[in-house]
Amino acid sequence: MTADDLKTQFRQQSQAALSLNVAYIGVVNGLFTTLHRLRQASAQALAEAAGIDPGYVLRWCDAAYAFGYLDADGDTFRLTPQGEAMRPEAPDTLMPMAVQSVLSAHMAERAAGLMRNGERPGEQVLAERQTVLPWFGPMLEATFGPMFEHTICPAVPVFAEVDARGGLAVDLGCGNGWYLRALARRCGKLRGLGIDGFEENITQAQALARQNGLSDRLRFQHGDIHALTLDEPADLIAMNRALHHVWEKDTQTLFAWLRANLKPGGAVVIWEPAWPAERRALREPSRRGMAFQNLSEHVQGNHFLRPEEIQAAFAQAGMTATVHLFAQGNEAVVVARR
Numbered sequence: 001m002t003a004d005d006l007k008t009q010f011r012q013q014s015q016a017a018l019s020l021n022v023a024y025i026g027v028v029n030g031l032f033t034t035l036h037r038l039r040q041a042s043a044q045a046l047a048e049a050a051g052i053d054p055g056y057v058l059r060w061c062d063a064a065y066a067f068g069y070l071d072a073d074g075d076t077f078r079l080t081p082q083g084e085a086m087r088p089e090a091p092d093t094l095m096p097m098a099v100q101s102v103l104s105a106h107m108a109e110r111a112a113g114l115m116r117n118g119e120r121p122g123e124q125v126l127a128e129r130q131t132v133l134p135w136f137g138p139m140l141e142a143t144f145g146p147m148f149e150h151t152i153c154p155a156v157p158v159f160a161e162v163d164a165r166g167g168l169a170v171d172l173g174c175g176n177g178w179y180l181r182a183l184a185r186r187c188g189k190l191r192g193l194g195i196d197g198f199e200e201n202i203t204q205a206q207a208l209a210r211q212n213g214l215s216d217r218l219r220f221q222h223g224d225i226h227a228l229t230l231d232e233p234a235d236l237i238a239m240n241r242a243l244h245h246v247w248e249k250d251t252q253t254l255f256a257w258l259r260a261n262l263k264p265g266g267a268v269v270i271w272e273p274a275w276p277a278e279r280r281a282l283r284e285p286s287r288r289g290m291a292f293q294n295l296s297e298h299v300q301g302n303h304f305l306r307p308e309e310i311q312a313a314f315a316q317a318g319m320t321a322t323v324h325l326f327a328q329g330n331e332a333v334v335v336a337r338r
């Protein structure tokens with residue numbers, strides 16, 4: 001490859017990143033949603049309807065037009081199919097990619113600076129960007145909710161058992177509560193308790209449970225997984241992309257807690273990205289994002305786990321665990337019983 005070829009390749013990659021940055025600005029300010037509702041509008045009318053500054057909206061419209069999210073007829077804009085697909089409400093929305101792209105840029109900047117002294121500030125790094133944190137839950141829900149409902153639930157027998165058994169499901173590190181909402185919709189007899197360390201997530205989870213008519217069965221409260229007391233033992237304890245957040249602190253105590261807080265016959269279900277056994281597997285395009293994310297997880301005091309490590313931790317706590325792999329082996333669901 002010549003130097004010019006390399007420049008062309010990197011220019012294309014950099015345009016893809018810029019395109020997602022432009023989309024992010026529209027997503028978090030409701031511009032795609034508002035323009036969809038108006039069908040077509042001038043930048044001024046769009047700004048008024050969205051309740052934001054017209055000067056910024058005019059510049060955003062030009063950028064969104066340049067990257068193909070908007071078409072223009074004179075000074076009147078409307079969404080292109082790409083713009084429609086970026087709406088957070090669109091089926092199979094592209095919104096998570098836009099949010100992830102800006103979050104990744106933030107984490108890269110933090111990792112670059114912190115690498116010099118080895119400091120790992122922890123979870124609060126996510127909250128350093130005012131506009132990102134509220135989109136963290138919706139991003140995860142849009143990315144993993146459909147996989148849970150359509151692929152994981154039908155393939156992992158524990159979910160049919162939960163439906164038959166009812167009782168209490170506890171979701172540790174519940175984010176915006178999408179998992180408990182999905183479970184409660186499937187399992188009419190199930191109650192849920194979600195715990196998360198970010199107030200923002202709990203506020204969203206409570207509001208979404210209310211909007212979905214599920215607040216009589218689902219409770220969400222702010223709390224720390226490491227310092228939690230349950231009022232009653234659980235039939236199901238779930239951790240989705242949360243175990244790697246608490247793994248480095250005191251794994252043995254956590255796994256003993258999981259076992260102690262489970263009813264006989266109950267199950268712990270852990271869903272985690274599956275860190276591959278071999279480094280060369282990271283070169284596969286489907287795993288590159290995971291490799292970057294593991295670097296940004298380091299900033300937060302975390303690292304990704306191999307499914308066998310999770311299985312071994314359960315064994316040490318006296319529980320037998322089964323690993324189910326999905327998404328070309330990149331997603332692991334580990335089910336353990338007392």
Ligand SMILES: C[S@@+](CC[C@H](N)C(=O)[O-])C[C@H]1O[C@@H](n2cnc3c(N)ncnc32)[C@H](O)[C@@H]1O
Nearest residue numbers: 140173174175196197198224225240241242245
């Ligand atoms: C990657 S997110 C996953 C969120 C959610 N389970 C989902 O699948 O969308 C990890 C979550 O764990 C929460 N978390 C991390 N450490 C925690 C702790 N010690 N106590 C409570 N929540 C914690 C974070 O606030 C975050 O919402």
